[in-house]
Amino acid sequence: MRVAFVGKGGSGKTTLSALFTRYTAHRGGPVVAIDADINQHLGMALGMGEDALPRPMGAHLTEIKEYLRGDNPRITSAAAMVKTTPPGRGSRLLHLEESDDAIHGRFAVTTPDGARLMVTGPFDEDDLGVACYHSKVGAVELYLNHLVDGAGEYVVVDMTAGADSFASGLFTRFDMTFLVAEPTRQGIGVYRQYRDYAADYDVPVAVVGNKVHGPEDVEFLREHVGDDLLVCLRHSAAIRAMEQGRPFGLADLEPGNTEALGVLLKHLDAQEKDWSRSGRQAVQFHLKNAEAWANRATGEDLAAQIDPEFVFGPTRVSLPG
Template sequence: MRVAFVGKGGSGKTTLSALFARYTASRGGPVTAIDADINQHLGMALGMADSALPRPMGAHLTEIKEYLRGDNPRISSASAMVKTTPPGRGSRLLCLEEPDDVIHARFAVATPDGPRLMVTGPFSDDDLGVACYHSKVGAVELYLNHLLDGAGEYVVVDMTAGADSFASGLFTRFDLTLLVAEPTRQGVSVYRQYRDYAADYDVPIAVVGNKVHGPGDVEFLREQVGKDLLVCLEHSAAIRAMEQGRPFTLEDLEPANVRALDKILKHLDAQEKDWERFGRQAVQFHLRNAEAWANRATGQDLAAQVDPDFVFGPTRVSLLR
């Protein structure tokens, strides 16, 4: 199951991504946390030193593409593969349970509390003024397009702030999107944007209230977002200590906040895994990107990369390599 944490800058989505990844890992099963935010802080929130962070996926796109395309005859080269290129017969697919593939081996590391961590990486000096951050986040889109994840397996993605996620088809790659909102007008403004953009794509969303100080804050959020309000996390001294770099374990977390994390996990587990929608939208966004820019960029008709006989999900057809 795949879950994205989104919200305005400062809402606490990175902290909640880390807490949820830790909590879910503590319940068993593989968990991979991915930092896809332009501000790369998820590793820190998971207790990682900078020196222990994994190789940045965004700096090794050619290597990732070369591996994922495998023997797919529809993809002529890594340079002809773009962020939306869907898998087909011959492509290499990824799994979370005991992964032995090159992508996880080279770009994922274990964190102290169990989740594996992958990162897109920050801007480099060479990127400034000439590159868009979505070129790096494209590595995450390719990863998710080629991932076979099942029940009890989790990918937790800390997305870039605001509605910027809609600049690519990445927002459709999740079983659930959690919008982290503080109990303020600014906090719920991103929710309205996300709700309206997502409505046409059947993207399941829910709101997680954060930094809540009392019943008045909860009531405000309920008035603003209605039935989309899933749960609220209380203002937490334990979380503040974690953010300040002090020693932290889940046992330090207030019982009400532990219950909130459990409710989020149960809600995620209750989502239907809709491989048909996933595949249909992967193809849809690939064709849109091909027509808008990718055909010109590669000098090829990338519509030909779509394999009409490939079935998304853990099926006999999709597992042919």
Template sequence: MRVAFVGKGGSGKTTMSALFTRYIAARGAPVVAIDADINQHLGMVLGVEQTPTPMGAHLAEIKEYLRGDNPRISSAEAMVKTTPPGRGSRLLKISEATDPIHQRFSVTTPEGPGLMVTGPFDEDDLGVACYHSKTGAVEMYLNHLVDGPGEYVVVDMTAGAESFASGMFTRFDMTFLVAEPTRQGVGVYRQYRDYSAEFDVPIAVVGNKVQGPEDVEFLKGHVGDDLLVWFEHSRAVRALEQGRPFGLDDLEPANSAALAVLLSHLDAQQKDWEKFGRQAVEFHLRNAAAWANRAVGEDLSAQVDPAFAFGPPKPQAQPVPPPSASTDTKPPVHASVAP
């Protein structure tokens, strides 16, 4: 299952992403956390000292690997962030993370989860590039990932509604919008709700920094039934954010219970590979028509492989063996007719 944490800058989505990643790992499930925010803080909150190699700085290398021998993609240069996989493309698995992408761009955090990052702006980007060129690496990763049951990807997204600049907001099984009980906090919720409504993107609001019943009532008044759960103001989380020793056992009981609600809600979602593939193609065609055909100099609609099925391969039906000759030597039984 893939989950995105979104929200206003400063809402606490990075902290929520880290706590949720740790909570999943503590239950023994494989999980990869991805920092797709322009402010790269997820690794610090997860206790990582060695920063992973940033994916956003190695787009050409990632494209070359993922395209494999897909005949519909003429070159790595012709591959854009929305290019969907097809027959011949290389797919990624969390359970078999021995591929060059995971090996090169992931590090293991102290508590077990993998961490991948888009990377921050560097001097060459300033004034000439947008951050979408960085997050495009995450979109390509998600498009080519086949995550199985009981496997998780947690993505700390850019602040605000930046993910709507491409189709990445449709790449998740669930989106948790972290909102403080303020007018600014719920403003981003309205943007997400309105933009994603026509694409059947499931969204739940996670209240954060709640200090009393009046804060809960404020959130309920603005987001209604979309409020799934809320986190109380936490001394333990403050210690985590200040770099002091922290463990999940330090969390207040109500906040530990809130993490359980998040995981239960995520696990209750139905994996819909058909919708995932349909929307991947839809947004690729949109991007191709809007800018990518012109930028690449090709008709990128030809990259869509109509015979490719997203998701794990379906089990092949076993042929039914022909009936064998009977070795029964008993004479056949005939119905008798009364005289």
């Protein structure tokens, strides 16, 4: 199952991504956490030192594309493969239980809690002034397009702040999106914007109230988001200690906040995996990007990359890893 954490900058979405990753990893099964935010702090929140972070996916897009395209005859080269390119017969697909394929093996490291961490990476000197961060986030979209995941397997993605997530089709790649909202007008504003954009694409969104101090804060959120409010996390001394880099374990978390993480996991597990919708939307956004810019950038008609005989989901046929 795939879950995105989104929200206003400073809402605590990175902290919630890390807490949910730790909580889910402790319950067993493979968990991959991906830092897809321009501010790369998820590794730190998961207790990783800077010297322990994995290779950045965004800096090795050609390597990733070469592996994923495999022997797919519809993709002429890695240069012709863009962030929205869907898999087809001959593509290499990814599985969370496999840790030694060329993607997980080269771009993931194990965290102290047993999850695997992948990162898009920060801007480097060559990017400044000339590049858009979505070029790096495209690595995550390719990864999710080629991933076959199921029940009891989890990908947790810390997304870019605000409604910037809608700059690509990545927002449709998830089984659930948790929007982290503080009980403020600014937090509610981001929720409304995200809700309205997501509604057109049947993207399920639930609100997670964060930094809640009392019943008044809960009532404020309930008044403005209604039934979309799934659960609230209280202001936490333990979480603040984690954010400040002091030793932290899930046992340090207040019982109410631990229970809130359980609510999130139960809600995610209750979602129905809709491979048919995922496939339709992958094709939809590929065609949209091809027409808008990618055909011109590659010099090819990228609609030809769509394999009409390819079936999205566990029955998909691909090259072995």
